[in-house]
Amino acid sequence: MLAGYILLVEWARALFATVPGFTIAALVLGGAALAITVAGRDTGGAAKLGLGTSRLGLRILGGLTLAIVLLLPAAARASAAPILPASLALAAVAVSIGEELAFRGALYAALEEVGGAPFAIAGSTVAWTVAHALSHPPAFLGAVAAAGLLLGLWRWACRDLVAPIIGHVIADLAL
Numbered sequence: 001m002l003a004g005y006i007l008l009v010e011w012a013r014a015l016f017a018t019v020p021g022f023t024i025a026a027l028v029l030g031g032a033a034l035a036i037t038v039a040g041r042d043t044g045g046a047a048k049l050g051l052g053t054s055r056l057g058l059r060i061l062g063g064l065t066l067a068i069v070l071l072l073p074a075a076a077r078a079s080a081a082p083i084l085p086a087s088l089a090l091a092a093v094a095v096s097i098g099e100e101l102a103f104r105g106a107l108y109a110a111l112e113e114v115g116g117a118p119f120a121i122a123g124s125t126v127a128w129t130v131a132h133a134l135s136h137p138p139a140f141l142g143a144v145a146a147a148g149l150l151l152g153l154w155r156w157a158c159r160d161l162v163a164p165i166i167g168h169v170i171a172d173l174a175l
Contacts, residue, residue, distance in 0.1 A: 002037065002106060002107055002110050003107055003123070003127050005037065006034065006037060006102045006103065006106075006107060006127060006131065007127065007130060007131050009030055009033045009034055009102075010030070010034070010099075010131035010132070010134075010135075011131070011134050012026075012030070013026050013027065013029070013030025013031075013033075013095070013135075014134040014135035015134065016030075017030075017135070023088070023091070024087070024088060024090075024091045027088065027091030027092065027094060027095050028090070028091050028094045028095075030094075030095060030098065031091070031093075031094030031095040031096070031097060031098030031099070032094065032098060033098070034095075034098030034099055034101060034102040035097060035098040035101045035102070037101060037102040037105070037106040037107070038101045038102075038105050038106050048109065049105050049106075049109060049161055050104075050105070050155060050158070050159050050160040050161030050162065051105075051161050051162060056162070059158075059160050059162040059163050060162065060163070060166060062154070062158065062160065062162075062163035062166075062167075063162060063163035063164070063165065063166025063167045063170070064166065064167075064170070065163075065167075066150070066151070066154060066163050066164060066166070066167025066168075067166065067167040067169075067170035067171055067174075069150065069167075070147055070150070070167055070168070070170075070171035071170070071171055071174055071175070073143055084172070084173060084174075084175065089173060092169075092172040092173055093169055093172075093173070095172065096165070096168040096169040096171075096172045097165055097168075097169065099128075099168065100151070100161060100164050100165045100168050101161075101165075103124050103127065103128045103131075103148070103151075103152075104124060104151055104152060104155045104161055104164050105161055107120075107123070107124050107127060108120045108121075108124045108152065108155055111123040111124060117156045120152070120156070121149070121152040121153060121155075121156055124148065124152050124155075125145060125148040125149045125152050128144070128145075128148035128152075129141055129144050129145040129148055132144045147171070151164040151167070151168065154167075
């Protein structure tokens with residue numbers, strides 16, 4: 001049910017973002033709707049979600065490292081100019097945070113309870129990729145899946161959601 005809600009929000013956000021004049025509102029409201037998935041279920045607290053404050057400096061460094069890895073495909077682009085207009089920066093931040101809270105936060109935690117870490121990593125990666133099917137060209141979905149897998153593996157290995165949020169925000173701002 002949680003995965004269905006997340007997919008519905010992502011697809012609605014992607015569709016409304018194509019309507020002239022609604023792009024920023026769709027992104028910000030979509031990010032907020034995704035972020036409430038954490039509030040909508042008992043996840044066991046901030047520490048269980050990977051949002052605690054222990055070793056915060058290392059977790060921020062991990063986020064910067066994830067951003068570098070996520071940006072490697074952009075480095076290979078012929079044009080170094082950013083694709084994202086500056087007017088969409090706040091909206092990109094809202095969506096990035098909302099997606100991480102939803103996919104690697106609430107959904108990951110729910111799937112891990114049901115089937116363990118491998119199920120949570122695979123399930124959140126598949127849902128992440130399917131959710132981006134409307135907003136990304138089919139040729140780009142392999143990169144989307146790889147990014148989702150990387151972020152899911154980080155979530156599992158480090159029990160951390162701070163670094164995926166930072167990495168995702170920086171990547172979305174740069175791409």
